[in-house]
Amino acid sequence: MSDLWARVEPLLAAVERPARYIDSEFGAVHRTDAAYRVALLYPDTYELGMANQAIAILYDRLNGLEGVAAERAYVPWKDMGDAMRAAGVPLFTLESVTAVSSCDLFGITMPYELTCTNICEALDLAGIAVRAEDRAEGDPIVIGGGPCAFNPEPVADFFDAILVGEGEDAIVEIVEAHRAAKAAGLDRAAVLTSLAAVPGVYVPALYEPADGTVAARPREGSGAPAEVVKRVVADLGSHRAPVCPVVPFMDVIHDRANVEVLRGCTRGCRFCQAGMIYRPVRERTSDDIVRDALEQLRCTGQEELSLTSLSTTDHSEISDVLRRLSAALRGRAVTVSLPSLRLDSFGVDMARLVSEGSRGGLTFAPEAGTQRLRDVINKNITEENLLGTVRVAFGEGWRRLKLYFMIGLPTETDDDVRGIGELVSRVLAIAREVTPPAERGGIRIAVSVSTFVPKAHTPFQWEGQLTLAEVQDRQRLLRETMPRKGVDLHWHDSEISFLEGTLARGGRGLSRVIERVWRAGGGFDAWTEVFALSRWTGAFEAEGIDPVGLASAARAVDAPLPWDHISSGVSKAYLAVERSRALKGVVTPDCSFGDCTACGVCPSLGVDVVLAGESRG
Amino acid sequence: MADTAFRLRVTYGKTGRLRFLSHLEVARACERTIRRAGLEYAVTQGFNKRMKLAFGPALPVGTAGTAEVYDVWLKRFVAPDEVLDILRATTPAGLTPVRAHYVGEREASVAAAMTLADYEVVIGHPDRGPGRLAEALGDVVSSGALEIEHKGARKVYDLAVCLPEGARVREEDGRSVVSLTVRMGAQGSLRPDALVREALLRADMSEQPMSVTRTGLRPEEARA
């Protein structure tokens, strides 16, 4: 283990934002004496990766283990990557400035599909073979995790192991199993076999991948489980939120104290992968939330606190939490933020509680422009909910609103697309009506429209995605029917959404495509200014894979899917039922507000919905 | 608020790896240090409430400082030595505070008062010796003006104004150390490394890695 700083330092004078590479932040953990070392990589730049809470949790958890050091690594921006290659400096961990390749375990989180080329880049810069099968005995075990683990096939060839589900407990078991295997002197293949015995760990090399007619299955005699079932923490109260996470110097995204208030969301939006894979809902108690929030603020000195989750204002005791926090933080110039609001007057009440009199922007996600389509996707809000909320919010002085919509949802027609513009017009009309004339010029509605991408483990996993030409047509229609004055319309890059669709539901063969794109200079594909679809179409062609078919063809409900061997606990039968209810426009209620709707998670994983208070509502 | 607040002037370093921080990054880090320290700070009035904090002139990314300054307004009087101890415990190494004292509310801001900045530029092994470098620097200074191109824009510095005390060169551990004082004014402040680079160029000496440190900030009247 040798400190590379003397070789890194001379490179920093000539690169953008050197603060990405210098470590030394308050809260960074330096455990130079640890015998077992883990590198945790976020496959993008420092300023994006520092916002990732999963890494922060695992960093905290691993550094709390006897004899273990966890250190951070990020993908250097292209200027630094080039400089490192030219100078022969390998990918290093920030804390000890040592080569990632000298670690025992190399953990890579997979937050979204388009970071896949950066995984290749990180491995190669580290001097580790990109494909798991080419790795040597002395190389670290490369393990993946995060949302993309639920369809791991497109990147499966790059990983020795992949953890499916929540990592708090699993990471400890993985480290223990690996340490024991090393102590017993096992070779790499035997180490992997022992890791496959840890529940939730998928070792791709031990499986025959799906081939379109049969699902993936364990190789003869491998001993690997037929189905890898996600890990889930039954009670979030058994782990504290990190008390003193690293405090960045750089202006990173979501630069604030983050305390998770609940995990999971069972509102049941049918397009939403997070809503399916993080079930069931588990709330933390208000005492725990307030305690962890105040301690984290004290320890980090952050000036903003975010209460994070998929649906924070659904927490059964959220108003109590917010009241206690605002009392404790009065006069300290600390702002409290809620990631997105429930679309009703309660949401506005909560926004008021944290606003301390200032009226920033409010964010809501109606997702579709007509009631018919909102019923199809199970977005259980009505136009009255939205308009009523707008009336209250603008009446109370809010002037800025952000609305999220999607185009390309299953069954969408031109009327639904026009419906988005019409709905925004009605929102604007009400906002103007309740705003004093002199202030009407300040009304701003930001409308952000993404393209629907069907995701694995959702009721829409069998649906086709719009082709690029269809997306362009609907975007044109959207533009034509959207009011201009007071509205800022943004939409996602349709080519990026198209590629995301191929990767989200692709199989093992995509590893070759990804590797090809990376070898041709790809990387940072999630960055619009860097992304080039042409690099991808060439690689698909060379590998004989039709990306349009992959993204846009509907799949038969009884056909095997590349991710059938990965279980989120939600049964495939439930997803199929939800799909047919969607097509009939029948909604399904939220089980955390009422009765169980039999998705299967609780009985199959031995967990239950955990509410902090008596009930939600 | 202002009449009940105590204006504390803290002198700190920006050293080691942290010289790669930008001014904004340093400012944010100092603010968080104060919050972590649990000091009761005053808050600005108005829409966006912020800690009341004022920084001295910015240091560029890559330039170190050993005597940088900010003012913070505290709601309660705490003995300066005590503040220093608390702050040191909550500051990342490299931004360590070295001095603290209270200043009167009516005194000018650090940025307005401190118009002179002392610098040291260390150059590893100038290939034609420190004597030649000193000569070349002298030539540049006596030429009276320096034209610098930065991000496509040209800027001419009047050296009689910008460089009131000239530049001196000494040798230390086989390296040359240039010390100079820059006067900061409306036209911005001359970058010491640009001046040294120009001297190297004129003396036909090759580019060398340089490290720049601001060693002091002072008001004009205090000139010796």
Ligand code: SF4
């Ligand atoms: S099993 Fe029932 S209670 Fe549990 S998450 Fe699924 S629908 Fe909700």
